[in-house]
Amino acid sequence: MKIAYVLPRLKYSGMTRIAFLLATNLAKTCEIKVFYFGETSPSEKILNFKVPVQKIKFTEFCHELNDYNIIHSHGLKPDLYIYLNKNKINATTITTIHGYHIEELSYDRGLIFALIFGNIWNFACRNLDLAVCISQTMEEHYQKLGFNNTKTIYNGIQVPIVNRTFNKNNISNHSNRDYLKISTVSILNKRKGVEQIIKLLKINKNCYLIAIGGNEKDINRLRNLANELGVINRCNFVGYKENPWETAIHSDVFIFPSRSEGCPLALTEAAALEIPILCSDIPTFREMFEEDEVTFFKLDDIDDLNQKIIKLNEIKTKVIKAKLKVKEKFDVEQMCRNYFQLYSRIN
Structure with missing residues (x-):
């Protein structure tokens, strides 16, 4: 053929x-x-x-x-x-x-x-x-x-190859390493909804964002919002990385707050790597994963997002089932x- x-x-x-x-x-x-x-x-x-x-x-x-x-x-x-x-x-x-x-x-x-x-x-x-x-x-x-x-x-997807011995401290350029580290991997445009994570930082002083990917225009848009909200010191806009999972694998939780998606590769890659996942409650994600595999939050409801991330230990219990779902379906x-x-x- x-x-x-x-x-x-x-x-x-x-x-x-x-x-x-x-x-x-x-x-x-x-x-x-x-x-x-x-x-x-x-x-x-x-x-x-x-x-x-x-x-x-x-x-x-x-x-x-x-x-x-x-x-x-x-x-x-x-x-x-x-x-x-x-x-x-x-x-x-x-x-x-x-x-x-x-x-x-x-x-x-x-x-x-x-x-x-x-x-x-x-x-x-x-x-x-x-x-x-x-x-x-x-x-x-x-x-x-x-x-x-x-x-x-x-x-x-092919499961990304990562070095799990990577120095965890390197994922933050902030002097205080005790934050709850949130990673997200995407093109960072408006459809990806990353501004919701930045707004979360405003009400939860314990969170630190590592945003991987995006072009200069979208990074600057998000950086300006972080400046306006006074949380820029808890944001690290990494930009493009050859292997984003070398960084994201060492975060505490992966947040995927998209407003619209088809079947995102980053979400399934995070699940394959057993990174705890918190994602927006949209139909595509509901089709891909169950409640016992990832945790959902209401789109644009920052209080709900905050309440879910407070229960991080519960999110962590779901990683094995999420990994199995990727192997079976994606x-x-x-x-x-x-x-x-x-x-x-x-x-």
Whole structure:
């Protein structure tokens, strides 16, 4: 079987990591090539695919795509490209929908942009042969929008390799090491809801935040809020790290306060590493984990968040079950098997 993956860029991100894992694992039995549109800036991490890659132009159809049985796109630009050229394509066309298009675009680009391009994006995905959703909650959402070409396949992860002997004191640049250390790992944009943790610091003087990831714009936005609330001395905005779990593994609790998610890799990676988890009570997380695996708090209810973190010992008792859930449901090999079976069935 010959499979072509079409990506916006080769930049390291949750979306491209899924394509990377699929390409790496399925290359053992399939012929695979990755096509992409844009270059990655020098300051961004590039995913080094172990299969051939080729840059293509959005304005020109790449006829080589017709050498493949399956064309699998990820992201707005690739989905639009495949839809616009569908009458030239002989292969089966598949997209993986990684989030809630209109909602996510509204956080990044504003409501007007989101309504226009989110609906165009939905139209394109609705007219491909298959749209894979990464949670059942997401599939139900898109079916309500008129999609009749959906299937659910959960994202899978490889358990991160970490050095557990790392000096715990190094995760804080503050002279007092006795705080309850909170870690979070994400792109830190508004959708990720990290401002809720900063507001928690205002009412709980015992907490210290280590925020890993994010670009300069979002880090500055959160830093300004921390300054306004007078808690900047208990915030450490680490920025990008090659392996964020080398730091997060030594925190007391991992908080994932997102407002909207598909099937986040960071949440499952934290669970796989047995880090106690406190996450926002949104439908996706309720689908992924049970009450005896992670602890939920009400979105934007800082008092509830505080009451939950006070019961840290209770949160810690759930880590083994959370780890087992990841192994059973979010394993990378299982994800790749599911996609391979899907490709084989529709090819």
